[in-house]
Amino acid sequence: xxxxxxxxxxxxxxxxxxxxxxxxxxxxxxxxxxxxxxxxxxxxxxxxxxxxxxxxxxxxxxxxxxxxxxxxxxxxxxxxxx
Amino acid sequence: xxxxxxxxxxxxxxxxxxxxxxxxxxxxxxxxxxxxxxxxxxxxxxxxxxxxxxxxxxxxxxxxxxxxxxxxxxxxxxxxxxxxxxxxxxxxxxxxxxxxxxxxxxxxxxxxxxxxxxxxxxxxxxxxxxxxxxxxxxxxxxxxx
Numbered sequence: 113x114x115x116x117x118x119x120x121x122x123x124x125x126x127x128x129x130x131x132x133x134x135x136x137x138x139x140x141x142x143x144x145x146x147x148x149x150x151x152x153x154x155x156x157x158x159x160x161x162x163x164x165x166x167x168x169x170x171x172x173x174x175x176x177x178x179x180x181x182x183x184x185x186x187x188x189x190x191x192x193x194x
Numbered sequence: 195x196x197x198x199x200x201x202x203x204x205x206x207x208x209x210x211x212x213x214x215x216x217x218x219x220x221x222x223x224x225x226x227x228x229x230x231x232x233x234x235x236x237x238x239x240x241x242x243x244x245x246x247x248x249x250x251x252x253x254x255x256x257x258x259x260x261x262x263x264x265x266x267x268x269x270x271x272x273x274x275x276x277x278x279x280x281x282x283x284x285x286x287x288x289x290x291x292x293x294x295x296x297x298x299x300x301x302x303x304x305x306x307x308x309x310x311x312x313x314x315x316x317x318x319x320x321x322x323x324x325x326x327x328x329x330x331x332x333x334x335x336x337x338x339x
């Protein structure tokens with residue numbers, strides 16, 4: 113599936129998008145644990161999970177949301193438009 | 195009905211005038227980059243989700259008020275103090291619905307549309323934190339059902 117990062121998550125990870133295999137990942141929380149294990153840049157991006165929001169296929173979801181069938185998962189800080 | 199995300203500026207007067215036909219009241223709100231210690235602001239967004247979220251917010255406003263028209267325009271990219279960031283406009287037969295709908299559009303946009311602001315200051319650049327007051331402003335509409 114496609115994984116996207118915005119704002120300071122993008123800056124900390126150093127990527128705006130990447131392909132991640134969904135194999136063995138049931139929920140968003142599983143994906144986050146998988147990403148954090150990839151190295152210090154990811155660890156830094158997800159060090160305060162309560163400051164990170166997630167969208168699955170462009171809908172805001174909780175961390176226990178299932179990934180089954182998801183094509184796109186995005187991580188970002190709370191929105192600050194307007 | 196119009197929702198637009200764009201780099202270029204917009205013409206507030208023309209956008210408001212476009213909503214006048216069939217309306218008794220048009221209310222607009224414009225957000226502008228504040229000066230002070232901020233020398234520039236860069237707006238990032240989530241292409242695709244942004245437009246969908248704004249359309250959803252506008253549709254929600256239409257279920258709550260009798261609107262003859264509504265417009266949301268939000269700019270992205272780097273903006274300088276004094277530049278327009280965004281606007282909302284709501285048109286209705288009477289002023290109360292137009293005022294309320296414009297405020298609702300703003301409150302929901304701030305907390306439910308995927309935009310992020312980064313400010314440049316003399317001390318460096320910083321991402322703007324979400325404000326709890328914005329979240330509580332959006333929540334009060336939920337209470338009104």
